[in-house]
Amino acid sequence: MAEKKEVDRGKAISKPKKKRSQNKNPKDPENPNNLQNLQNSKNPKNTKDTKNAKKRNTEHPALHIIKHTPLKVSYPFDQPLEKRPILTIKGISKSFNKKLVLKEVNFEIDKGDIFGLIGMSGSGKTTLFQLMAGVINPTSGDVQVRRDILFEKNNPEKPDYVSVYNNQTRLRRKIGYASQMPSFYEHLTVEENLQLYGSLYGLKRKKIKERSAQLIKMVGLQEEKDTLASNLSGGMQRRLDVACAMIHEPEILFLDEPTSDLDPVMRRQLWNLIKEIHKQGKTVIIASHILEEVERLCSKIAILHGKKIVGYGSLEELKELFAGYQEIRIRVESQDYDNIMRRLRKEKLVIDRMFEKEGNLLLYTNRASKNLSKILRAIERIDEKIVSLDVSDAHLGEIFEMLARKQEEQ
Amino acid sequence: MKIINLVLKNFKLLLRSKTSALIIFIGPLLLVSLLGMAFSHSSTFVLTASTYSPSYSDLSESLVTKMKNQNFRVLRQDSLENCISSVKRSESQACILFPPGMKLGADKTNKVTFYVDYGQIDLVWLILDVMEARVSERNTEITKDLTKDLLDRLWYVKDRTNTGKGKLDFLKQSVDEIKDVASGAKLGVKGIDLNVSFDANIDDSEKKADEILLLVGDVETDVQEAFNEISASSNTISSAASSLRSEAGNDTTMLENLDKINEELDKIDTKLSDLRTGTDNNNVDMTTKVGDIKKSLSSVKTSFEDAKQKVENMKKQKDQVVPRFNNLTTDIENLLISIDGVDQLLDQILLKIDALQITSPDKIVNPITTEIKPISIQRTHYNNLFPGLLVIIIMITGILLGTTLVSVEKKSKAFFRNNIVPTSYFTFSLATYFTALSALFIQLLIFISVSAFFFETEVLTSLSVVALIIFLASTVFIVVGMFMGFLFRTEATATLASITLGSLFMLFSNLVIPLEALSEWMKQAVQWNPFVIAESALRQSLLFNLPLAKMAMNLGVLAGYAVGIFLLLVILQGALRRLAFIHFRKTHEPQMVKEKKAAKKLVPDISKVENPANELLIKSPEEAEAEISGKQEKK
Known part of the structure; x- marks a missing residue:
């Protein structure tokens, strides 16, 4: 049982x-x-x-x-260790100078997942990341990693999970971390950076050479391998950063805002890289405020808001919470959306939210099918000409926003 | 392996920054070239002196000339105020005031006044010493001349005294002789026996002379009779012989004997005849002579009478002379005593003169001469300054390199990753230390090689000891620099702190202000200054070739500092690096957010346009509502 x-x-x-x-x-x-x-x-x-x-x-x-509905977390202890979560975050809280940043955060990460951590800027994603990676210590709580990740020989008498804070040196050999700001030596070339970090991770010279060549090819920096890192573009620097994080073949890769400040083309290149890394069987944990990124890449998501995890699960599970919740996007010729919103309020339709954005009127409702016709009629009554209309399912953004609002209400 | 890779990385970073490469390699070359060219000579300092006198005399002119000849620049000023203000304006190092009409004289005191700036504390004693020496030299020359003159007179006196003494001895001798003669004469006079008896019977003598005449006559008669008898005998013999001859016949022997008898009879006859003649003559002579004797006797008689008279006179004279001889002797003795007294005085004078141990004018004027002998083998100012220069380079480079390497690493983007790799903080610190040590070693190698080759600095004689001292000093300063880098958050602050600390080390050393100028407690404290210890050890080794055992204390303290500070760094570096990491996160993460926000304002994010839901994460629902209500209010 x-x-x-x-x-x-x-x-x-x-x-x-x-x-x-x-x-x-x-x-x-x-x-x-x-x-x-x-x-x-x-x-x-x-x-x-x-x-x-x-x-x-x-x-x-x-x-x-x-x-x-309280969250139920099950630890199927009768399952073999390899099938259990690779990382568990248990009641992590963190304060900086008496200012609480995270409060009793709990979740798990399975091996082989691409795990996404989303939250607003300044919500504590990076802090949580760094806590998970053992870079900083929590005020309370623990982050535990599966023993077989750190120790080659599994001792059945020892607990299956060990704290990352008690085994930092071992942990560092098994995790890779690419921070928000690319972290490498700007005045070394791509290859030199990789070789340096290879040696700092304790790799042998032959292995370093081999691995450097592999990674340079993987991240697509073959032509820039002898270029100083400072002379690389933003996207290339980010790729180099990821390569430095991967030099020692880590089991778990932490990517903190990997595609922020990148243009869409670079972003997509990096997404492909992440997918390729994932194909190698690595567990990838991504912190991002770009929901599209998380939607595209992540198999599991945790939503951080108000110092807590407000939502956790796969995208489908989260969406299921808001089944039927849809977005209606309307563009009218006059662009006078205030008038339309006043009108819609008078109609007293069940609309959760509505606002103007970038020349469009956005409406969020879980009764799109029923409300749509009323909405359109209301618009017509005020002699507005509809230029475009789009109805789509709730995005992660809406889910996030809903959860965030709920958290605030609490 | 990790350490080597980290050191190589540090060097690559240093060299790829052109300014750093320039400072590491060109810096020491430039330094040694400039310093060598500036100080590679052994000549004394060329000082400038302003002089003023209301009226210059020959003596003051001679002093000024002497100073000019001794590599001094002399500026004559027209007033004392100008002279002093030239010192204030640093145009000259001292102002010399000569008294008006300065000259040597029995009743004159010549006071030369020096006005110096004590602010130039490193030079003021040298200035005073040199200038006073120049003035004193002239003083000495004059004194020497006077002394020489005195001595010459003294030797003249000695010489004349010796001569006089010789004459005095001769005089004494002569007086002695006179005394002897006088004594002898006195004795002689006293001993003259004038008790002569003039009772000689001359008359009797005359009578006896007559008797002699008579006798002579008698003798003559007897002799004549003897001659006659002898002749008769001879004739008899001859007749006998002739008779014998006739009887001898052919007896040759008898004939021969008879011949011989005849010859002998002939000889007797001859002799007899001669004798007779002689006797006659003698008789005549005797008669004459007796007559003369009689005459003489009568003259003698006369002389006797005279002599008697004279003896009487002499007696009288003697009686008068003898007491005078007594007075003479006394006077001579007194004279001798006086001569002895003068002799003694002269002896005393000569003794005193001979007792003069110092007879050279130089030694009288300067009884104690000083000679300054360098105890080091170095010949130029540069070589004498070399230990201090070495320590300056070690200190400045060591502290700044240590600080810079740590600060640059803390500031570097790679600092975050360096804190999450499985490499200990100790390894990073050790790599930083070895990087700084290697860079410093390169600098020192260049510096020492150029110095040894171009400026003939002796280094190789004590290379092992020098190397040990350099290693210990480098370690101390590098680790201190690293501490500064860890303690202060920004590179600028850390560098400033390092420079301040280095300046303090240097100020409280012999290089700027002599330690002897400090208060006692400060002097004791400053002895523990690593700069002072290192400089002292290097000086002892490079300049004086002291063996290692003699510098054990200094080296022990340096080693203690090196080990102690390094251990402290090892113990604290974990905490220091964590603090640095926290600061790094604080400074970089908000910055990133700010940069992103700034970027968003400038360049719209296309991705957000594609997925408007993204905006939800930037604007809170309240913000969106507020925006709408704001717009509504405007309308």
Whole structure:
């Protein structure tokens, strides 16, 4: 019988589906999907009724699910070690000068995953990354790595997981880290950097040469191998940084914002590189604020917001939380979206959010199919000419935003 | 292997920065060239002196001339104020005030005043010493001349005294002789026996002379009778012989004998005749002579009378002379005593003169001469300064290299990765140390080689000891520099701190201000200054060739510093590097965010346009709502 251990991770990773409220009257204040209710719920100046309604059942069903369903983490201890998570983060908290940055963060990373950690700028992604990599020590909690990753000979009498903070030297041989800012010597060439770090990782000369050549080819810097690192472009520098992190064939590769400040072409090149690394069987952990990147690459995602993990799971699992939640993108000729939004509010449709962005009106609702026609009619009534219309499923961004808002409400 | 790779990496970084490469390799060359050209001579300092006198005399002019001849620049000023202000303006090192009409005289005191700037503390004593020496030289010359004159007179006196003494001896001798003569004369006079008896019977003598005459006559008569008898006998014999002849016949023997008898009778006859003649003559002579005797006797008688008279007179004279001889003797004795006294005085004078141990004017004027002998084998200022220069290079380069290497690494982008590799902090620090040591070694090699080759600095005689001292000193300063690099967050601050520390080391050493000028407690403290210790050890080794055993204390302290500071660094470097890492994260991560935000403002992110949901992560929902409400309010 597998032991089940409940760990409060704040948000659900898997939960039983609950039936939605049967109240479908949008004007009914009891209807949790009532737009007004939803809007009022954001506004602290709302009436007591609204607040009470909020308390009762005015929140988004997905949010409700997340709030009330504790996350269950299972450690299938009867499974062999190789099949268990490679890295577990247990109740990690971190403060800097009494300022709390992370609070009781828990999640796991499986071997062979491309794991994405997303969060806003300044949310603590890098801090969490560095905690996971053992670069800095937590205020409380622990990060544990599977013993067989660090130790070649597995001792059945010893625990299966060891703390990264007690085995830093061994850990460093097994992880690669590419930080936000490329970290190498600018006045050394590409090859010299790789050779230096190869020697610092304790590789033999022959191995260093071999590995350098491999990596230079892999990251596509053959023509620049004798170029000083400072003379490389941003993308090349990033690739060199990744190569330096890979020189010693690490088991786990940490990539902190790998494609920030890169143009789309470079970004895609780096994504391909990451995929290639992953194909080699490495576990890749990416911290990013670029959701597209995470969506494309990551098999599992953790969402960091408000010092906590607000969402964790595969993209499908997360999306499932918001099934039916869609984005409607409308562009009108006049571009007078304020008028349209006023009009839509009057219609009292169930729209979670709407705002103008880059010449488009974006609306988020879990009733796109029902609301769409009403929305279009409302727009027509005010004599606006629709130029384009697009309906799509909720992106990770919306999921994130929803979760973030929920966290703030708590 | 890791250390070697790290050292090689550091060198590549150093050399790829052209300014660093220039400083490491060209710096010492430039330094040694400039210093060598400036100080590679042994001549004394050329100083400038301003002089002023209300009126220059021959003596003051001679002093000025002497200074000019001794490599001094002399500027004559027209007033004391100008003279002093020339020192204040650093146009000259001292102002010399000569008294008006300076000259030598029994009643004159000549005071020469020096106005110097004590601010030039490294030069002021030299200036005073040199200038006073120049003035004193002239003083000495004059004194020597006077002394020589005195001595010459003294020798003249001695010479004349010796001569006088000789004459005095002669005089003494003569007086002695006179004394002897006088004594003898006195004795002689006293001993003259004038008691002569003049009772000689001359008359009796005359009578006896007559008797002699009578006798002579009688003798003559007897002799004549004897002659006659002898002749008669001879004739008888001859007749007998003739008779015998006739009887002998043919007896030859008898004949011969008779011949012989005849010959002998002839001889007797001859002799007899001669005798007779002679006797006659003698008788005549005797008679004459007796007559003369009688005459003489009568003259003698007369003389006797005179002599008697004279003897009487002499007696009287003697009685008068003898007391005078007594007085004479006394006077002579007194004279001798006086002569002795003078002789003694002269002896004393000569003794005193001879007792003069120092007879050379030079030695009287300068009884104690000083000779300054260099105890080192070096010949030029550069070579004498060489130990100090070496330590300056070691200190400045060591501290700055240590600081720079650590600061540059802390600032470098690679610092983050260096903190997550499985290489200990100790390895990194050791590599930094070896890099700095190697670079310093290269600099020193260039410096020492050029010095040895071009400026003939003696280094090879004590190379092993020098190498040990250099190694220890380099270690101390490099590790101190590394400490500075770790302690301070920014490169500028660390460099400034290093320069300040280096300046302190140098200020409190013999190079700028003599340690003897410090207060006692400070002097004791400064003895522990590693710069002072290293410079002292190098000086002892390079200039004086002292063996290692004699420098054990200095080397021990240096080694203690090196080991102690290195251990401290090893112990603290973990904490220092962690602090540096925290600072690195603080400075770089927010920077990255700022840079990204700045970049976003300038260049729209196309990816965000593609996926507007990305904006959600930049703008919070409240921000979006606020934006909308803001727009609504505007409308």
